[in-house]
Amino acid sequence: MRHCQEKFFTTHDGCQFFYRYWPALAGRPRGAVVLMHRGHEHSGRIAHLAEELNLPDFAIFAWDQRGLGRTRASSGPALSMNVSIRDTDSFHGHLRDVYGFAHNQTVVLAQSMAAVIASAWVLDYAPDLRCLILASPAFSVRLYVPFALPLMRLWRRLRGEFFVNSYVKARLLTHDPERRRSFAADPLIQRPIAATALLELAEMGQRVVDNAPAVISPTLLLVSGRDAVVRHEAQHRFYERLGAADKARIYVPGAFHDTLGERDRADSVAACRDFIVRCFAGPTARPCLLDADRHGFSRRVQDQISRPLAACSLRGMYWQLQRLLIRIGAHFSEGLRIGRETGFDSGGTLDYVYRNQPAGTNAFGLFVDRLYLDAIGWRGIRQRKAHLEELLQKALALVQEQGMPLTVIDVAAGHGRYVLDALKAASVAPQDVLLRDFSEDNVAAGQALIRERGLEDTVHFEKGDAFDRGALANLTPKRSIGIVSGLFELFPENAPLRAALEGLAGALAGGAYLLLTNQPTHPQQEYIARVLQSHLAGRPWVMRCRSQAEMDQLLEVSGFEPICRLVDQWGIFSVTLARRRDLPA
Numbered sequence: 001m002r003h004c005q006e007k008f009f010t011t012h013d014g015c016q017f018f019y020r021y022w023p024a025l026a027g028r029p030r031g032a033v034v035l036m037h038r039g040h041e042h043s044g045r046i047a048h049l050a051e052e053l054n055l056p057d058f059a060i061f062a063w064d065q066r067g068l069g070r071t072r073a074s075s076g077p078a079l080s081m082n083v084s085i086r087d088t089d090s091f092h093g094h095l096r097d098v099y100g101f102a103h104n105q106t107v108v109l110a111q112s113m114a115a116v117i118a119s120a121w122v123l124d125y126a127p128d129l130r131c132l133i134l135a136s137p138a139f140s141v142r143l144y145v146p147f148a149l150p151l152m153r154l155w156r157r158l159r160g161e162f163f164v165n166s167y168v169k170a171r172l173l174t175h176d177p178e179r180r181r182s183f184a185a186d187p188l189i190q191r192p193i194a195a196t197a198l199l200e201l202a203e204m205g206q207r208v209v210d211n212a213p214a215v216i217s218p219t220l221l222l223v224s225g226r227d228a229v230v231r232h233e234a235q236h237r238f239y240e241r242l243g244a245a246d247k248a249r250i251y252v253p254g255a256f257h258d259t260l261g262e263r264d265r266a267d268s269v270a271a272c273r274d275f276i277v278r279c280f281a282g283p284t285a286r287p288c289l290l291d292a293d294r295h296g297f298s299r300r301v302q303d304q305i306s307r308p309l310a311a312c313s314l315r316g317m318y319w320q321l322q323r324l325l326i327r328i329g330a331h332f333s334e335g336l337r338i339g340r341e342t343g344f345d346s347g348g349t350l351d352y353v354y355r356n357q358p359a360g361t362n363a364f365g366l367f368v369d370r371l372y373l374d375a376i377g378w379r380g381i382r383q384r385k386a387h388l389e390e391l392l393q394k395a396l397a398l399v400q401e402q403g404m405p406l407t408v409i410d411v412a413a414g415h416g417r418y419v420l421d422a423l424k425a426a427s428v429a430p431q432d433v434l435l436r437d438f439s440e441d442n443v444a445a446g447q448a449l450i451r452e453r454g455l456e457d458t459v460h461f462e463k464g465d466a467f468d469r470g471a472l473a474n475l476t477p478k479r480s481i482g483i484v485s486g487l488f489e490l491f492p493e494n495a496p497l498r499a500a501l502e503g504l505a506g507a508l509a510g511g512a513y514l515l516l517t518n519q520p521t522h523p524q525q526e527y528i529a530r531v532l533q534s535h536l537a538g539r540p541w542v543m544r545c546r547s548q549a550e551m552d553q554l555l556e557v558s559g560f561e562p563i564c565r566l567v568d569q570w571g572i573f574s575v576t577l578a579r580r581r582d583l584p585a
Contacts, residue, residue, distance in 0.1 A: 042069025343535025347414030473506025
């Protein structure tokens with residue numbers, strides 16, 4: 001029998017989370033298995049798998065998620081699924097730092113709502129997991145009240161946050177009479193769930209299914225045949241779209257929702273064990289994504305949204321109407337006017353979005369401009385700015401700790417407002433900041449902003465091409481922090497990105513840090529391609545979204561190692577803090 005140790009770890013926001021740890025029975029463990037319990041429950045409800053998996057040479061962990069079990073007292077209720085994703089990243093950082101388990105030595109086995117969280121974490125943070133096992137993932141929850149989600153959104157808007165009690169009874173979870181009795185009597189079961197978390201679960205489940213081609217970790221999916229809690233259709237669609245070269249799906253006829261807590265679960269548990277053992281039998285072959293700009297699902301999406309439409313077709317007329325509305329709105333809305341004149345991806349547009357102050361020719365224009373600035377993409381841009389500021393502070397602190405010069409370079413700064421705002425908020429002031437941009441208008445606007453803030457002694461702005469590998473590599477002195485924000489999202493090809501990253505590797509000292517933004521997905525990708533124009537000679541703004549796994553591979557071949565990442569709640573933008581590998585002596 002394994003001996004269970006009870007421990008705590010500290011999350012990104014300072015909360016103490018409870019977890020259970022079963023050390024390997026003998027010798028050095030081959031790897032780690034992380035068990036993630038279903039919603040409303042806690043790690044004790046999945047602890048039986050520590051023995052039943054029969055993996056004596058693996059360390060096994062199970063943690064009480066935010067707001068549940070013995071974590072609830074220190075964390076309060078879980079109000080956001082995005083926070084739960086970041087909690088998951090915190091726990092795996094704890095496994096790495098305390099127990100020495102890298103991602104490629106780790107298995108994640110998650111059930112129900114936790115399976116959605118785990119999938120979203122793999123999608124957003126791109127860990128190099130040995131394998132992922134999802135049991136009855138709650139990509140689409142059965143809500144038996146008609147129009148439940150729209151009504152919840154309306155009520156939350158009117159009354160603020162509220163909680164919904166789960167309708168799920170023990171008899172809907174399992175045929176096992178003992179597990180039914182223990183579920184009903186367990187004082188740690190938390191039936192209420194925040195409306196925000198439930199709404200975000202629905203959105204996150206849809207996002208994960210839509211972007212399943214970006215999930216490339218070996219994956220086993222278990223589907224319960226008589227699941228009254230979640231729908232099968234979304235699970236099968238996820239599997240069929242899954243980007244993993246090594247994947248398997250097991251349909252368990254007659255099983256209720258708690259697939260691995262069922263009365264007759266031995267075969268399902270054995271399938272999990274066999275999948276884990278097989279994945280550890282040899283090295284994991286991960287697909288190379290360096291040519292995903294020419295092949296793969298993101299290129300297919302790009303081609304689809306850039307394909308011309310017949311002007312007389314219904315879709316063609318719909319998008320013509322949308323473009324007409326933008327042209328009309330530009331006469332009243334300042335934001336639309338700037339976008340029409342300079343491009344909706346220009347530095348001027350981004351500077352306006354960062355300011356977030358609606359302007360227009362009249363009350364109608366103000367109303368339209370507010371709607372424009374509240375578009376989900378612009379909200380993501382502003383959250384990206386906040387994440388960039390947070391990680392820049394972290395980078396400055398790390399550089400100071402290591403005794404390196406506090407020097408910063410941004411190779412495509414636009415007007416530079418986001419960098420200057422971030423530096424103003426930082427507790428550690430850099431000694432020298434170099435801002436560069438290819439646009440002379442942006443350089444002039446940035447220099448004026450520097451003068452306005454009285455920063456001429458430490459901040460300098462010059463014209464430069466971020467994709468000129470040689471010019472970047474020859475910059476002196478070598479900087480300790482580099483920034484590339486909002487640039488790579490505008491270019492679908494990977495060759496320019498590699499040139500920029502390799503140039504930055506030369507512009508930075510060994511052990512220096514790079515802050516990099518990425519756009520793995522966008523819910524308005526076709527709207528942007530069909531309606532909005534780019535700064536590039538007025539061409540349509542056609543984006544190709546790069547999966548985080550693809551961006552990480554580009555970083556790796558260019559000499560960088562990601563060490564920290566923040567992602568917005570919609571999964572649109574990520575900000576990565578990467579470290580430049582030490583240069584040879």
